[in-house]
Amino acid sequence: MHARPRTATIVCMAMALLAAVGLSAALPRPAHAAQVVTDIAYAPAQPAGSRGHLLDLYLPDTGTAPRPLLIWHTGSAWSSDDGKAGADAIAAIFNPLGFAVAGVSVRSSTQAIFPAQVHDIKAAIRWLRANAATYQLDPNRFAIAGDSSGGWLTEMAVFSGGVAALEGNIGVTGVSSAVQTGLAFYSPTDFLQMNAQNLPGGGLDHNSPASPESLLVGCAIQTCPGTVAQANPMTYVDANDPPLLFLHGQADFLVPHGQSELLFNRIKAQCGRATFVSVPAADHMMDQIMDPAQYGAETVRTTANCSETSRVGTLNATWSNFTTFLRGGLQLGTSCEVTYATGAWNGAFNGSVTVRNTGTTPVTGWTITWTWPGNQAISSAWNATVTQAGAQVTARDAGHNTYIGPGSSQSFGFSATATGSNNPPAQFKMNGVTCTRVLG
Structure with missing residues (x-):
């Protein structure tokens, strides 16, 4: 040409x-x-x-x-x-x-x-x-x-x-x-x-x-x-x-x-x-x-x-x-859903968090984060390593439960203290992705 x-x-x-x-x-x-x-x-x-x-x-x-x-x-x-x-x-x-x-x-x-x-x-x-x-x-x-x-x-x-x-x-x-x-x-x-x-x-x-x-x-x-x-x-x-x-x-x-x-x-x-x-x-x-x-x-x-x-x-x-x-x-997962439930007694409560992978790719290794709306404080946890800094909470998989396939879920629980109102967190994120919240 x-x-x-x-x-x-x-x-x-x-x-x-x-x-x-x-x-x-x-x-x-x-x-x-x-x-x-x-x-x-x-x-x-x-x-x-x-x-x-x-x-x-x-x-x-x-x-x-x-x-x-x-x-x-x-x-x-x-x-x-x-x-x-x-x-x-x-x-x-x-x-x-x-x-x-x-x-x-x-x-x-x-x-x-x-x-x-x-x-x-x-x-x-x-x-x-x-x-x-x-x-x-x-x-x-x-x-x-x-x-x-x-x-x-x-x-x-x-x-x-x-x-x-x-x-x-x-x-x-x-x-x-x-x-x-x-x-x-x-x-x-x-x-x-x-x-x-x-x-x-x-x-x-x-x-x-x-x-x-x-x-x-x-x-x-x-x-x-x-x-x-x-x-x-x-x-x-x-x-x-x-x-x-x-x-x-x-x-x-x-x-x-x-x-x-x-x-x-x-x-x-x-x-x-x-x-x-x-x-x-x-x-x-x-x-x-x-x-x-x-x-x-x-x-x-x-x-x-x-x-x-x-x-x-x-x-x-x-x-x-x-x-x-x-x-x-990158197999980070693309969407998620969190079901959150609590059972309270005098000044304390237990909480359960179930995260479901609603995306089409598997998640290998997960971290769930949220912010407390009140003065809640984590005292212990199971099936996850949970840390808290101020109102910010970070829950990481426990090693044996790292994988969440599409449509599958993993759960963990915790005990915490709280005085006054104990409203649920407004938002949960998995690996930085905002999850749909479901109250149990």
């Missing part, structure tokens, strides 16, 4: 737009974290003075430890080495839910060509897992997310677990770089098909030697198909991959919507697990993907066990729904 006129100008404009359309219009600021640790070097800078091997950590002041981790990388058409910028906005959403958030930078395509960027994200994941105990992270519950080239990086991390050629030897080695789930926005997936999928009104000439994709792999993409195949997330899809949620706008001018269609069909053919949300009228911008005007109009395709379901308008592009998906992928 021939290059379009004014290729260099179009490419420069597109790359500037890609670098500018991140999260500022869609997400609240600032981040709400108990502790923020910035500019952690997960590997030595390459080249010296660059930012591509730095990460920021946002640690929450809520939830229980060890905490699930969400890794974020902001897209830039691979033109920036500061992909951790914007993670503060993600932390503002996920820190209050008990998630730690890591903003990770990787090298730009001007500093190093592919597969350097994948080596970098895997090095960052290895560093985070190696240092999980220091920062109270759960090494078995890592999620990753990003937009545009950050979505590409997300998909490469999700699909390439165990691919030795993409592991690299940067920074910490000998530690797993696996993630357990991913969330990607409008990602390129098969570079050689992008031009053919451009909108009828035009689009970026991806075949140009100056296109973001060509600069990433170090050659005009049509001249080096072998190298390009290694850089396509599609190449690495198989049935053992973690679940992925990905979203794409049907009016995307920069990364064709068809890229996500190809990816979904590939995952289905390989019997993988994925949910694809196709948003009408949305371009290459987060605020358009998440525009409430689109709610109820999205096409949602889900695949598992080599089969597909398709529906319209049943998964709106909201952070609440994204969180539910990530929690499921």
Whole structure:
């Protein structure tokens, strides 16, 4: 396919737009974290003075430890080495839910060509897992997310677990770089098909030697198909991959919507697990993907066990729904119900708490929290380790009762003192998720 006129100008404009359309219009600021640790070097800078091997950590002041981790990388058409910028906005959403958030930078395509960027994200994941105990992270519950080239990086991390050629030897080695789930926005997936999928009104000439994709792999993409195949997330899809949620706008001018269609069909053919949300009228911008005007109009395709379901308008592009998906992928459970009952006598009472997993994923390890509305004080407990600080109560599983399958429940009891009114707590949470309350 021939290059379009004014290729260099179009490419420069597109790359500037890609670098500018991140999260500022869609997400609240600032981040709400108990502790923020910035500019952690997960590997030595390459080249010296660059930012591509730095990460920021946002640690929450809520939830229980060890905490699930969400890794974020902001897209830039691979033109920036500061992909951790914007993670503060993600932390503002996920820190209050008990998630730690890591903003990770990787090298730009001007500093190093592919597969350097994948080596970098895997090095960052290895560093985070190696240092999980220091920062109270759960090494078995890592999620990753990003937009545009950050979505590409997300998909490469999700699909390439165990691919030795993409592991690299940067920074910490000998530690797993696996993630357990991913969330990607409008990602390129098969570079050689992008031009053919451009909108009828035009689009970026991806075949140009100056296109973001060509600069990433170090050659005009049509001249080096072998190298390009290694850089396509599609190449690495198989049935053992973690679940992925990905979203794409049907009016995307920069990364064709068809890229996500190809990816979904590939995952289905390989019997993988994925949910694809196709948003009408949305371009290459987060605020358009998440525009409430689109709610109820999205096409949602889900695949598992080599089969597909398709529906319209049943998964709106909201952070609440994204969180539910990530929690499921991390096996944190997605919803719960607590039945609370008491039996009182002079100045004291016994209480029982039964928590039921009403979600579709199992819970392995649980913590129930609540706040007393009066002067109640725990004196003893059974089938859970219960502690109290002021009015705040934390009950952790006793070791023999850690597992709660979908539809199943676990119970524990306690004795406590109280004077005056002994009203029940207004709210219970399991692993940071608010449960429906039922009074016994």
